[in-house]
Amino acid sequence: MNTLVCIKRVPDTGARFALTSDGQDIDSRNLEFTISPHEECAVEEAIRIQEKQGGSTAVLTLGPEVASEQIRESLAKGIDRGVLLETDGSEWDPQATSQAIVNAVQSIQKTGTKYDLVLFGNESADSGDYQVGVRVAAALDWPCITGIKSIEFQNNQVVAKREAPGGWELFRLTLPAVVTVKEGINVPRHPSLRGIMTAKKKEIERIKPAKPELKLLKQNLRKPQEKSGEIQILGHGIEAVPAIVAKLKELGVI
Amino acid sequence: MILTIIEQDKGKIVDPSLETLTLARKFAAENGIQTSAAIAGHQVRGLSDSLKNYGLAKVYLIENERFAKSAPDAIAKSLSQLIEKTSPTAVTAAGTERGNELMARITARLMQPMAANCVEVKVDGDGFRVTRQRWGGSLLEDAVLKGRFFTVAPHAAPAEPTPTASMEIEAFNPTLDEKDFRVQIGERIESERKGVSLMDAKVVIGGGRGVGSAEKFAMLEELAGLLHGAVGGSRVATNNGWRPHSDQIGQTGKQIAPDLYIACGISGAIQHIVGCKGSKRILVINSDADAPIFARADYGVIGDLHQIIPALIEEIRRAKGGK
Ligand SMILES: Cc1cc2nc3c(=O)[nH]c(=O)nc-3n(C[C@H](O)[C@H](O)[C@H](O)COP(=O)(O)OP(=O)(O)OC[C@H]3O[C@@H](n4cnc5c(N)ncnc54)[C@H](O)[C@@H]3O)c2cc1C
Ligand SMILES: Nc1ncnc2c1ncn2[C@@H]1O[C@H](COP(=O)(O)O)[C@@H](O)[C@H]1O
Numbered sequence: 044m045n046t047l048v049c050i051k052r053v054p055d056t057g058a059r060f061a062l063t064s065d066g067q068d069i070d071s072r073n074l075e076f077t078i079s080p081h082e083e084c085a086v087e088e089a090i091r092i093q094e095k096q097g098g099s100t101a102v103l104t105l106g107p108e109v110a111s112e113q114i115r116e117s118l119a120k121g122i123d124r125g126v127l128l129e130t131d132g133s134e135w136d137p138q139a140t141s142q143a144i145v146n147a148v149q150s151i152q153k154t155g156t157k158y159d160l161v162l163f164g165n166e167s168a169d170s171g172d173y174q175v176g177v178r179v180a181a182a183l184d185w186p187c188i189t190g191i192k193s194i195e196f197q198n199n200q201v202v203a204k205r206e207a208p209g210g211w212e213l214f215r216l217t218l219p220a221v222v223t224v225k226e227g228i229n230v231p232r233h234p235s236l237r238g239i240m241t242a243k244k245k246e247i248e249r250i251k252p253a254k255p256e257l258k259l260l261k262q263n264l265r266k267p268q269e270k271s272g273e274i275q276i277l278g279h280g281i282e283a284v285p286a287i288v289a290k291l292k293e294l295g296v297i
Numbered sequence: 298m299i300l301t302i303i304e305q306d307k308g309k310i311v312d313p314s315l316e317t318l319t320l321a322r323k324f325a326a327e328n329g330i331q332t333s334a335a336i337a338g339h340q341v342r343g344l345s346d347s348l349k350n351y352g353l354a355k356v357y358l359i360e361n362e363r364f365a366k367s368a369p370d371a372i373a374k375s376l377s378q379l380i381e382k383t384s385p386t387a388v389t390a391a392g393t394e395r396g397n398e399l400m401a402r403i404t405a406r407l408m409q410p411m412a413a414n415c416v417e418v419k420v421d422g423d424g425f426r427v428t429r430q431r432w433g434g435s436l437l438e439d440a441v442l443k444g445r446f447f448t449v450a451p452h453a454a455p456a457e458p459t460p461t462a463s464m465e466i467e468a469f470n471p472t473l474d475e476k477d478f479r480v481q482i483g484e485r486i487e488s489e490r491k492g493v494s495l496m497d498a499k500v501v502i503g504g505g506r507g508v509g510s511a512e513k514f515a516m517l518e519e520l521a522g523l524l525h526g527a528v529g530g531s532r533v534a535t536n537n538g539w540r541p542h543s544d545q546i547g548q549t550g551k552q553i554a555p556d557l558y559i560a561c562g563i564s565g566a567i568q569h570i571v572g573c574k575g576s577k578r579i580l581v582i583n584s585d586a587d588a589p590i591f592a593r594a595d596y597g598v599i600g601d602l603h604q605i606i607p608a609l610i611e612e613i614r615r616a617k618g619g620k
Contacts, residue, residue, distance in 0.1 A: 056432070056435075056567055056568075057566070057567070058564070058565060058566055058567060058589035059567065059589070060432070060435060060436060060567060062436075069436075079549065080532070080549045081549060136410065137410075137411070138408075138410055165394075166397075168432065168433075168548070168549075169431060169432060170431055171413060171414060171430070171431055171432070171433060172411075172413050173394075173397035173398065173401055173413050174397070174400075174401035174404070174405070174411060174413070177398065177401035177402055177405050178401065178404075178405045180405075181402070181405035181406060182405075186370075186479050186480045187480065188369075188480055189394075189398045190394055190398070192542070202483075206543060207485065208306055208307075208494075208496070209487060209488060209494065210485060210486050210487040210488045211485070211486040211488065212367070212482045212484075212485055212486075213482065213483045213484045213485070213486060214480060214481070214482060214483060215483050216479070216480060217479070225549070226532075226542060226545070226549045226550070227535070227541075227542025227543065227545070230536060230538070257443075258409075258410035258442070258443040258444055259410050259411075259412055259440055259441075259442055259443070259444075260440055260441045260443075261438055261439075261440050262438075262439040262440055262441060263438070263439050264431070264436050264437070264438050265436070265437050265438075265439070266435075266436060266437070267430075267434070267435075267436070267437050269593075270574075272595060274591055274592075274594050274595060274596065274597050275595065275596050275597070276596075276597045276598075276599065277580075277596050277597065277598050278598060278599075279598070279599045279600050280599075280600035280601065280604060280605065281600070281604050281605055281608040283598045283599075283600065283605065284605065284608045284609050284612050285612065287580070287598060287605075287609055287612075288609070288612050288613060288616055290580070290596055291524070291613070292616070294556070294557055294578065296499075296500055296524050296556075296557055297523075297524070297613060297616060297617065
């Protein structure tokens with residue numbers, strides 16, 4: 044079983060967003076970087092699949108040179124191979140991103156590694172386009188299922204589960220397939236010290252895809268208007284309890 | 298014509314689809330075009346009744362008994378064929394999980410761009426100028442879309458019915474083959490959990506790192522029981538295994554909109570806030586008066602939740618008993 048995971052580097056924002064003065068981006072000078080929790084789980088799932096089924100694992104990201112940090116983090120957790128589709132750091136739209144991923148998958152397949160499964164996050168944390176995985180599957184003509192919270196294998200089939208209102212939906216797909224996963228499918232591991240040391244020495248493969256004409260072009264970012272009511276402090280400690288009960292009554296909750 | 302793709306769950310049209318129809322109607326009025334809708338499913342003719350008051354000129358029905366079990370590829374292909382036949386100026390759907398997925402499948406087939414979770418859309422030259430939500434709704438992006446497919450962010454603006462003179466209904470028969478059904482739901486498993494669900498509850502009690510353990514969530518359950526509410530948690534609570542992930546509130550969990558959200562021992566990270574900002578009122582219990590969540594709250598209590606909540610439970614019991 045050969046699994047490829049696609050991840051995206053994004054700033055790990057704190058309690059508030061600060062934007063750059065030109066409104067083009069998040070001011071990330073004081074921020075760490077990460078990937079979406081969905082993608083962290085995709086990385087973990089790939090490692091677990093390899094532990095059970097054998098085969099190989101790889102991660103791929105399209106982003107600037109510094110995105111190799113996120114690749115190394117995955118390598119430190121146990122992923123075998125890292126591929127960076129290097130850009131100048133400007134934003135790519137979902138069509139351009141998925142085209143570059145498809146080209147990379149096809150060129151890797153030509154060198155002999157046939158992927159059975161390509162994993163994505165359900166949506167990226169920053170841009171939330173909900174489409175890169177679906178587009179890659181369509182271009183490869185592979186079956187695709189989204190929002191998955193459990194993957195099992197039966198013979199050459201994937202049995203995948205996703206949450207639906209009041210329960211679960213169960214899908215069966217034949218491999219090769221694209222699956223987009225959601226946080227909750229597993230609890231990701233932390234890298235071991237030894238893993239971090241080995242990852243440092245691993246070579247990351249680099250491809251520089253040409254940037255096509257974009258069809259979804261960011262002009263600027265801005266903050267939505269926040270509701271600006273005054274907060275009413277009901278009190279401190281257990282002294283506040285009667286005031287809470289009074290408020291709950293006022294709101295018709297009790 | 299602007300075409301809205303309608304989403305239904307268990308025989309009912311979902312609210313975000315009605316919100317999308319409202320935005321589509323305004324877009325149509327600004328551009329002097331008509332509005333239409335499409336419903337794909339098994340025996341969906343009856344659903345068109347609920348669309349009567351949304352100013353639609355036409356509803357296309359794509360009925361197939363194999364759509365009873367969601368068949369996303371086949372439905373996307375059917376809608377793609379309808380779009381190719383009718384060439385609408387714009388195509389939209391609700392920006393729900395399923396709506397975004399379906400639109401992604403359609404635009405991937407038609408090799409067209411798509412803008413997800415828009416709150417505003419204007420015609421601009423050959424394409425559109427859109428404002429859309431990013432970071433789960435904590436930021437807005439103004440963008441140019443060189444295309445005509447977009448989804449509408451749920452709960453950004455309310456659905457507004459309007460008196461409608463007449464609405465034509467037309468059946469559309471797509472050409473499908475067996476391969477289009479390669480991804481299909483095998484079964485639907487109903488969950489066994491009792492009580493009100495997080496999405497439907499009028500009161501939600503959220504617990505975070507401050508709760509401290511799975512066992513301590515029992516008091517939040519007890520409080521929820523007294524208020525006919527449901528319990529949810531922050532990512533710290535789910536990641537620590539104190540709650541199942543299906544209870545997570547936030548960007549990568551659920552987006553709730555209860556009448557009252559009571560956040561206990563939660564700091565108020567932006568990714569948590571996007572999951573609860575739809576609440577009508579927010580009450581915060583936190584020992585740190587500087588916790589960012591107070592800035593988002595209507596009512597605040599500063600103190601240790603491990604003292605306050607048991608005392609609160611007792612007081613509510615007394616208040617109820619004394620009625
Ligand atoms: C892309 C991305 C997506 C994310 N998605 C989500 C998501 O969907 N949902 C989510 O919740 N998070 C999400 N997060 C994580 C988020 O950034 C925060 O890390 C998380 O919400 C913090 O949880 P918390 O408030 O429980 O913990 P903390 O931030 O550690 O806060 C604990 C709070 O409890 C208070 N406290 C401690 N003890 C007590 C006590 N005895 N009594 C009262 N108060 C007490 C403290 O003062 C503090 O304010 C996401 C992060 C990223 C990067
Ligand atoms: N630049 C990128 N490089 C690699 N994978 C990506 C990139 N952008 C998005 N993805 C993958 O596609 C998923 C969906 O992204 P999106 O369509 O932007 O919501 C993400 O969770 C990632 O798994």
